[in-house]
Amino acid sequence: MTEVKGNDQARDIFRAAYENRYTWDHNFPGYTADVSLKRGDEVYTGQVRLAADGMKAEVTNVADEQAKKEIAEQAWEIGVHRVRRTFEQTHGQNVFKLGETDKTGAVEIFVEGKAMGDRYKVRDNEVCLVHRHIRDVVVTINTYTSHKTGEGYLSHRYDSAYHDAATGEAKGESDFEDTYEKVGDYYILTKRLICSTQNGEDVTHEYSFSNVRLLQPAIV
Numbered sequence: 398m399t400e401v402k403g404n405d406q407a408r409d410i411f412r413a414a415y416e417n418r419y420t421w422d423h424n425f426p427g428y429t430a431d432v433s434l435k436r437g438d439e440v441y442t443g444q445v446r447l448a449a450d451g452m453k454a455e456v457t458n459v460a461d462e463q464a465k466k467e468i469a470e471q472a473w474e475i476g477v478h479r480v481r482r483t484f485e486q487t488h489g490q491n492v493f494k495l496g497e498t499d500k501t502g503a504v505e506i507f508v509e510g511k512a513m514g515d516r517y518k519v520r521d522n523e524v525c526l527v528h529r530h531i532r533d534v535v536v537t538i539n540t541y542t543s544h545k546t547g548e549g550y551l552s553h554r555y556d557s558a559y560h561d562a563a564t565g566e567a568k569g570e571s572d573f574e575d576t577y578e579k580v581g582d583y584y585i586l587t588k589r590l591i592c593s594t595q596n597g598e599d600v601t602h603e604y605s606f607s608n609v610r611l612l613q614p615a616i617v
């Protein structure tokens with residue numbers, strides 16, 4: 398088996414940007430919030446509870462099952478992107494190689510190894526493009542603006558496009574705008590606006606999280 402050799406500079410650039418993301422520390426206790434989903438003229442309300450590990454989201458008091466599912470998916474996604482994992486845990490089996498630097502100063506970084514075929518762009522110590530193969534879908538995310546928290550950055554305005562990995566057929570695209578507020582020691586997403594194209598029609602989903610309360614940490 399031939400060893401795949403990477404580039405230390407590419408790894409260092411990507412590692413620094415990865416570690417510059419805002420994540421919750423290991424003392425994060427989880428939280429509860431009131432939630433509303435506005436979809437066109439329809440509004441659905443309820444409550445959400447995100448566990449301390451950030452990986453389990455429970456949605457209650459939402460009567461519409463489809464709306465409940467959509468809220469749960471967003472709550473889970475919020476948590477999974479804020480969970481703190483070391484660079485080695487996430488990318489220890491990957492190899493990185495430098496690509497070109499574009500006119501905006503973004504450096505392209507190609508991935509080989511476990512995540513062969515993935516690529517990123519890093520600008521100003523932030524990941525501004527993600528191109529990943531997730532099972533049978535290729536997702537491409539471009540980030541245009543970010544929140545600077547002083548403890549790492551959070552994406553503010555970004556878009557995503559999905560394509561069939563085998564055929565390249567477009568599967569959908571969406572524009573996002575995220576708003577965060579600091580609750581206690583932690584930044585929590587309080588609003589997410591998603592404008593997407595589904596079956597040729599423009600659809601807007603607005604998720605709002607209010608009355609955010611951190612849970613009491615478990616006594617060990």
